[in-house]
Amino acid sequence: MSTPLSWNRLPRLSPDQVQRLTKPALINQDPKDGPFTFYGNGRSYGDVCLTDTGTLLQTRDLDRFIEFDPALGVIQCQPGVTLDEILSLVVPQGWFLPITPGTRYATVGGAIANDVHGKNHHAMGSFGHHVKAIELVRSNGQHFTCSSIDNEPWFQATIGGLGLTGLIASATIQLMRIQSPWMWVESHRFTNLDEFWQLNRELEARWPYTVAWVDCLATGRSRGRGVLYAASHAPAQTSAPAPFKERSRSIPFESPVSLINSASLWAFNQFYYHKPVNPGGALTHYVPYFYPLDSIHHWNRIYGRAGFYQYQCVLPPETAQTAVSELLKTIARHREGSFLAVLKTFGDQPPAGMLSFPRPGATLALDFPNRGARTQRLFEVLDRVISEAGGALYPAKDARMPGWLFRQGYPEWEAFSGFIDPQLTSHFWKRVTQ
């Protein structure tokens, strides 16, 4: 069996063993096989779900639904259940996940451990805000429920706890009512960053979902131009334009070199920025709206064997505008461009977990092909901008941040260390704390 990779295909690490966890019990593991690291479905971009020592424990086989109350919309399941499996069960019954990231192939365990966010953070917070209870299993045999009422400190440590506090053996989640599987989606072009901030403020006040794609190759007066999408779940009486039929494609093999280069990026950005927008709105099924990338299986192979990096930061409200502009300027100056450049503002809800990434401000997510030292040099400059702006990088999307930047962005990391199970670790955690 080949060693599991994370989504950006680096780092490539070889733990001593890889095992599939079939029972929600850590205590059954032989301590001499430790330390242990959990791997959900490998949709993180980096090493939070990887290790180079001990045993990688795959949790995907813990895939049972335990209870679903269709009247109250409360669901309890094991951690290896994917968001897609939940949606397949609950959407026909008029319920939806209140928070979903841009992939439906993340597991519930992974979504909690990274406290993932979606396009509606400003309205609904992060995944952890909708978790009612977690069953935690520790390597010393302790097994207990934590929630905002019981064992609250453990609850706060486990949400966004990077899989280090124990095995999330089950989770109870409050779902959200919907009346239709369709979404009403508007799109608006903006010609620069100033226009984005203004348009975003207006749309955010009225729409539960907002997110923008940014052309990070544009410079001068066009810097930060892009397209902003605002959406909501469609009302009950909406009649579907046609029955939804999912069409998926696949990248069949790993390209030897990255297919993302300055020519293909330029062409893509020109096409995307100029394609027709729909400010009047249109209906789109929830699958292509929330998960456009999932329809191209193995799209991560286009970056070739060297893999790629995602660079996602959050910036406080006071510095966000200046810092986003500076980040885009730096990327253009280094003649690097990102195929996916996503800009979104987060709401004011206090973070759900001690190490949660989402916090008030704005988040910018970028993908870069791994071009070795040249890419690392760019990141060093970007890191300084984030640090000076008082921001932080997202561990779920990281394979290289320096330890000092993690510790600065997550000041509770030392207090959090007291909750770590002594048998658990990850390559990420060792990298940023040692």
Ligand SMILES: Cc1cc2nc3c(=O)[nH]c(=O)nc-3n(C[C@H](O)[C@H](O)[C@H](O)COP(=O)(O)OP(=O)(O)OC[C@H]3O[C@@H](n4cnc5c(N)ncnc54)[C@H](O)[C@@H]3O)c2cc1C
């Ligand atoms: C196309 C794409 C779009 C994405 N969009 C977004 C987005 O919009 N917002 C966002 O926040 N993220 C996004 N992500 C990132 C992704 O949602 C997170 O990385 C998520 O955590 C992946 O879940 P996973 O099940 O694959 O877990 P993995 O990546 O395998 O693991 C993630 C963490 O969970 C821990 N873990 C897994 N199972 C357990 C368990 N049972 N008990 C304890 N710890 C456990 C692991 O140790 C690790 O620390 C995106 C990823 C992709 C590929």
